[in-house]
Amino acid sequence: MAKTEDPDVLIIGSGAAGGMAAWALTKLGVRCLMLDAGPMVDPDRDRTLMSAHELPYRGFGKPGRFPHVTQASEFDANLWADEKQNPYTYAPNEPYYWVRIRMLGGKTVRWGRASWRLSDYEFRARDHDGFGDNWPIRYADLASYYDRVEPLFHVSGRNDGLPQLPDGNLTPDTSPDSASIRRFIAAARAAGIPTTKPRRAGGALASSANLLLPEAVATGRLTIVPNAVVREISVDPKTGLASGAWFVDRRSKRDYQVTARAVVLGASCLESTRILLNSRPRQWPEGLGNRSGTLGRYLFDQFYIKGVVECVVPEARGGAGGRDLMGGAGYIARFRNLEKREAKFLRGYAYDFSSGGTPSARILPLYGEPLLKELDAVRGAGFSMTTMGEVLPRRENHVRINAAVKDEWGIPVLHISQKYTENEHEMAKDAREVAVELCRQAGFEVLASHAQMVPPGESIHELGACRMGEDPKTSMLNRFNQCHEVNNLLVVDGSSFVTGGSQNPTLTILALSLRASEHLAGRMRRAEL
Numbered sequence: 001m002a003k004t005e006d007p008d009v010l011i012i013g014s015g016a017a018g019g020m021a022a023w024a025l026t027k028l029g030v031r032c033l034m035l036d037a038g039p040m041v042d043p044d045r046d047r048t049l050m051s052a053h054e055l056p057y058r059g060f061g062k063p064g065r066f067p068h069v070t071q072a073s074e075f076d077a078n079l080w081a082d083e084k085q086n087p088y089t090y091a092p093n094e095p096y097y098w099v100r101i102r103m104l105g106g107k108t109v110r111w112g113r114a115s116w117r118l119s120d121y122e123f124r125a126r127d128h129d130g131f132g133d134n135w136p137i138r139y140a141d142l143a144s145y146y147d148r149v150e151p152l153f154h155v156s157g158r159n160d161g162l163p164q165l166p167d168g169n170l171t172p173d174t175s176p177d178s179a180s181i182r183r184f185i186a187a188a189r190a191a192g193i194p195t196t197k198p199r200r201a202g203g204a205l206a207s208s209a210n211l212l213l214p215e216a217v218a219t220g221r222l223t224i225v226p227n228a229v230v231r232e233i234s235v236d237p238k239t240g241l242a243s244g245a246w247f248v249d250r251r252s253k254r255d256y257q258v259t260a261r262a263v264v265l266g267a268s269c270l271e272s273t274r275i276l277l278n279s280r281p282r283q284w285p286e287g288l289g290n291r292s293g294t295l296g297r298y299l300f301d302q303f304y305i306k307g308v309v310e311c312v313v314p315e316a317r318g319g320a321g322g323r324d325l326m327g328g329a330g331y332i333a334r335f336r337n338l339e340k341r342e343a344k345f346l347r348g349y350a351y352d353f354s355s356g357g358t359p360s361a362r363i364l365p366l367y368g369e370p371l372l373k374e375l376d377a378v379r380g381a382g383f384s385m386t387t388m389g390e391v392l393p394r395r396e397n398h399v400r401i402n403a404a405v406k407d408e409w410g411i412p413v414l415h416i417s418q419k420y421t422e423n424e425h426e427m428a429k430d431a432r433e434v435a436v437e438l439c440r441q442a443g444f445e446v447l448a449s450h451a452q453m454v455p456p457g458e459s460i461h462e463l464g465a466c467r468m469g470e471d472p473k474t475s476m477l478n479r480f481n482q483c484h485e486v487n488n489l490l491v492v493d494g495s496s497f498v499t500g501g502s503q504n505p506t507l508t509i510l511a512l513s514l515r516a517s518e519h520l521a522g523r524m525r526r527a528e529l
């Protein structure tokens, strides 16, 4: 990696948020030092395909390493943050599933790449329905940044002019829909529910590690220090400004300090919040920049109902479903509570739907030979939907430091407290009823449906906890992700969100980080820092 000296900006984290900050700042002439807790990984060199019989646990994995990472298997065990080394706590009746990847590129090395814009239904949510707070920015403030991020990540999809799902600068997806997808879309249209094509970043790997960091390094202005576990931000006692950070080397466990003119924190929503809560200079005994007491509060995510409905397309039974009938996918954007309050709950939810899978044996009420026969009959004939619902940001959902528990590097861990409330449960019920009705109207055979949300955190869309806002009394960051109380400290990841809608958040994290970083570069150029 290229070497620079005396960095202007220290960037913590190399995922979507930190990677975009490095990309934007280095292009504008700013010299950056990036610290990341994980190792460098070269997917070409470090990835090998292995058979289950070559693995000690035959692919199931060593018990206890990742109790909260339902995606993890023994095949990709090195990818995920080991929960024994990286513990966290929650109350016994409030499980929280915290999914982390600690390596260069962060979670973008494994994300599903679904890329939606937020709209003013989110940015101006309070104006719309009176709950919570507005963001300090509007859609118009972020639109031109979305316009630039989408081509950079090769996002494809279809523009449908929906106000709740703004059009993008997309590679057009003009692929034809299969007959089963067309039937479903017709049923949705008859119910007044809008559908669109999936919107997804392109390529097998659309990550910070291959799309952002190499270009930043190529400028000669980025030095990356891997295996650097940041413990806290340091503060100059004279000025009250951030002066750099202390970190622990992951392997030697030695302590180091680095200094810079400004600090950009992008270690992911909960890790950034943890670093700030663990940074307690004299002026900020409750966490850096936290006189308002909002740091760690207003944690939310999106709830998921996996397989809210599982169906069979009857004409595809017995292997009759060719490519014309089966296959393909789509998305239903939020349709509840747009024009008027029409449901028992606030806000709304979205669905992914897909055709052509095989229903799981778990939902077929059969055993032995009849089960095997039925599985054969429905192979490739499945149609299923997943719900993503908006979770209301509530002050009581929070994280705090649990000083009694430390991670492998002696750093106090987070205690996480997030619960879904009546609003999310009502939304989940509605989502199940609507999904079943649409599938029936499409002529599908409904095998199973449920309204069981995954535990908080499991959607891997944790947001809030260090939010933006106009008012320093109720927020941590201003409209450029700059800490109200610490002028040269920016937090550019999902912790800065005020609301999140039902859209996957990463595209918005990228756009916000780009905007905040370019604004920071401008301030540095004008010698305001």
Ligand SMILES: Cc1cc2nc3c(=O)[nH]c(=O)nc-3n(C[C@H](O)[C@H](O)[C@H](O)COP(=O)(O)OP(=O)(O)OC[C@H]3O[C@@H](n4cnc5c(N)ncnc54)[C@H](O)[C@@H]3O)c2cc1C
Residues within 6 Å of the ligand: 012, 013, 014, 015, 016, 017, 018, 019, 035, 036, 037, 038, 071, 099, 101, 102, 103, 104, 105, 106, 107, 108, 110, 111, 112, 113, 114, 115, 228, 229, 230, 231, 266, 267, 268, 269, 271, 275, 460, 461, 493, 494, 504, 505, 506, 507, 509
């Ligand atoms: C399986 C999976 C599927 C997903 N699918 C989607 C999807 O389809 N669409 C979508 O929008 N989002 C999706 N996501 C979520 C998406 O990956 C995240 O929203 C995004 O990566 C967040 O970016 P970030 O930079 O905030 O955090 P990360 O990408 O997690 O990066 C944080 C970085 O900070 C480093 N770090 C952490 N702590 C420290 C510390 N103390 N010191 C130094 N460095 C530290 C980490 O090593 C990491 O590199 C998915 C995630 C997963 C895992």
